[in-house]
Amino acid sequence: MRGSAIFTGLLSVAAVAEATRSWQHVGKKPRNKPARSEINALDHYLATRQVPEPRFANENTTKFAVNGTGVPDVEFDVGESYSGYLPISDDPDDTNELFFWFFANSEGSDAKEILIWLNGGPGCSSFEGVIQENGPFQWQYGTYKPIPNPWAWNRLINTIWVEQPIGTGFSRGEVTATSEEDVAKQFIGFWKNFVKTFSLQGYKVYIAGESYAGAYCPYIASAMLDANDTTYYDMSGLLIYDPVIGNEIVQDSLTTVPFADYHHNLMPFNNSFSQHIHELHDSCGFAAYQDKYLTYPAAGPQPSNLTETVSEECAGLWELVLDNALSLNPCFDVYQVATTCPLLWDVLGYPGSFPYSPAGSGPIYFDREDVKRAIHADVNHTWEACSSTDVFVDNTDTSDPSAWRALPHVIDATKNVIIAHGTLDMILLTNGTLLSIQNMTWGGKLGFESAPVEPFFVPYHKDSTPSDIYAETDATVLGAITGAGVMGTAHTERGLTYVGIDLSGHMVPQYAPSAAFRHLEFLLGHVDSLSSTDAFTFESNITQPAVDTLGNGTGPATFSSESSDDASGSGNNSTPKGAASSLGVAGSLFACVVVFTAMLNM
Template identity: 75%
Template sequence: MRWQTFTSGLLLTTATVAEARRSFQHVGKKERSMPHDDGSALAHFLATRQVPEPKFANENTTKFSVNGTGIPDVDFDVGESYAGYLPITDNATDTNELFFWFFPSSTVNNTEKEILLWLNGGPGCSSFEGLLQENGPFVWQYGTLKPVPNPWAWNRLTNVVWVEQPVGTGFSRGEVTARGEEDVAAQFLGFWKNFMETFSLQGYKVYIAGESYAGAYCPYIASAMLDQNDTTYYDMSGMIIYDPVLGDDVVQESTTTVPFVDYHKNLMTFNDSFSEYIHGLHDSCGFADYNAKYLTYPPPGPQPPSYSQGVSDECGSLWGVILDEALSINPCFDVYQVATTCPILWDVLGFPGSIGYLPEGGEVYFDREDVKLAIHADVTHKWEECASGDVFVNGRDTSDPSTWKVLPHVIDSTKNVIIGHGTLDMILLPNGTLLSIQNTTWGGQLGFQSPPVEPFFVPFHTLSTADEIYAETDETALGSIAGAGVMGTAHTERGLTFVSIDLSGHMVPQYAPSAAFRHLEFLLGHVDSLSSVKPFSIEPNYPQPAADTLGNGTGPSTFDTGASGSTADTVSAATDKPSSAASVVSSFVALGGVAAAAMLLNL
């Protein structure tokens, strides 16, 4: 991560943090003396951590109870949790069942009656990827030895359940009958009522979060809950969707890819002839003009409907052509995080980034029999991170994009929706998301009326300073280090917040866990904005900078449509306030956006 510091002396310099990560001896320099990490920080965390008494243990939940000290390879107590199958109807013998793993809040004094649902995308990708490598109570990241406690676990803030859906995803089983998102939502609501009754959660506020294809799942499910007008089971109160599938394929894909390449030119070092070719297409296909016209604040009007149907094959395939060239230069290029280089790190789920890799002797964690037994899964069921079979009839989701109706419904009803996007993501690019927002009507207006320029601030915390990591703390050691400071740009209008996250790829809670933790605090109402300098609720006394020192948001700094010969209007991110709306009106056009490529499965 890139580390930002203040001159107050509270925090370490960038070089000091680098010392904690890699010895300077390789270049003939000596390190300063630093206490040896003998595991004392982790030991202290485990010894002093308070594990709450079970909150949901009763005769209905006993069969779902998971032994917190019996999860394979996890050598610490993860606390109270429940896992298993529940049917998608009120018929207890229904063979169509979704699989879940529920972790109550781990905070001893948390009595809030609320629960958050997490969904991964695909379609057909398991939410247990999110549990194990993003925001669950233990994490097993790419290339690491074993699971470690996750100080950024979302169940430190609220009750969280990870659900594998729709039918055909992960351990979930039955006959695939869904033809579109309406069917997915109806089936999910049947499961959800069973879940709420099983754990006596009636009357709890419900929040939904997810990423990628969950940009379709989450709004449709949330909208269906709102339509029930039943706060006993479906008290929908807010939503987060990361790097989401939202609208027209070409708009989220090829239209914005060339500006994204230009912004990340040091990561995609194309030769002059190829660069000239893709810029020529960007111009001749009309993409430069499209960005210049519609990625503006406020937008001039609705974008052309079914835009992708009028685009030639050569223009529509521009994203794929650029990906092929990127892979020829960097064979380990990862569209989920474009700063990735070789070697490929092994992944206990078998699929690090966009290239599957499981070394000889490695096993897919959730397909192990001992893991299945520990969480009450069917031991005969082959678990895959992303389903090899279809989860929609004929393999096609027939529903309209969520931005047409259901997303506006959720925004207007809850006034509490966050759309986040990692700036290093190319499977779904940031400006595709912004173009989709600018073509969405909510609160009686089309798109954002003002450009996103405000700072997204992540509070400084124990795991943002190497000295404190080496000291005994109440959090884990280097395995869960995470960034702090101004880490992007956030903007809120009429109940919708957009936030870009610097140095994050597609899976925001994985690449920027402290940033995602802050998003959840905002969703739950713990802070009043994403520019707040209020400390994390888990470290309420940790010192923070003054709000007037933050300046503007960080990230893309120029307006550039990517057209050959175009000029860039420089935007200063160092001043306290933008010099004018015109100078920042399209500060994010240096990035781009994507819908899922057929050859890649969105997580």
């Protein structure tokens, strides 16, 4: 209990992502290298993988078909897929078009269901998701070449990655959107054309995304529900990662100091600076705000005018902490705060927060002419991971936060919504998401009534044990290993599930692919909860632990230090009242260090 029990208290929730991501070894060896007793996950996946016969090929889709063995630099068949442009209206000559890449279910399932994946920004391409998160091949930062992704979401469901709104990625036309309502109208026009083209009438539709897609996804899902047409828009579930859903101050500066306290080994500020930010946290009213409102059940509606009433100095607390973190660690990445130097080469040009394409690395992958031709994109169009031009008129989205109306509407209608957050994310902070949930009304009640403390369990799988990982194996296999066990905290009430994911940054399917795969299984109804110890869909023969051996969830606390008795005594996630809390609400860095030192000596 030397490490995980030390920080029993906190977490935070941070900022709204920019249009670009400009925020945007010792040689130890195992004592004994055990023989491999069973085939590893990726070998198993490749050995048993069979590319099924095409399911969506017809006279309307031929022009969109992608040669599965012809994707540049990808040395294997990516399977049945289609990509190209479709207009956002009934007019086939409409020059306002969204670009997509659609992958059929790679296991040959004939289930009539499809999932839409959207990245955020605003203006960031969903093809980040294709190549570095949940697509059938992945090319991660600093890696040599693309490899098969055994955690690809299209193993479970037909999946489409869409570049939207107009002005994002390869999508083209006139930027006219001023609100999320406009974005949703564009999208459902595109979607109806897509359904007609691929004969997907009557399919269940699921939507997932991350970051600013916390605005996109709920508004699009809500518009689909309002259309009242299940032939084209049978909206059945929603999953959003590290999402923009609430007040900007709440989702960054208000919970920045507790976040820095919890991760103080990654942000080792000196005493004077630490004292300064703690004084600001108190004097700005942020400590009192969190103590009052990060409680269960909810204390009541949170102030609606926070952005207007908070001083410039207080609103800038997040950036102040970031600037000092960058002084200590010039490669500090707000998307994954455990990142250190050097910067890794990224095939998309953005290894974390910084644009970086070293000499000789060549053009960004999706801006290569051979890639554009392979996926039917306009070869004269300059592709950017995140658009350098506005995707909203005057770069202003006039819509209310999705947590006010759109998101509750989707929860109440589908009873199947997941809000997930990586605990190493600082661009948007966990406690900000939780505070936003506690300020949201759905199912006739405000917020969760009970604190999230249940374990989030990721099944054990091939390559999740040391005997697999350390065994003699090839580099391709090692490129696909990912974690298992209790990896955070999950909680469900009235159709909404919250899940915090340990050891993950902002892009959860990238940093914790097995965890994201489990979220998708839960969204699709393959398991009954995120605390289930049922095996993964494709590895049913792997033995799992008993549920009653899991304990509570892990990671930062999901409630304030002044929360209710039942929350404050909740085990792995708790901070006892009166203790030197890592929340930083009442207690100095010195007290935290004393507790930390004492725990290490236990």
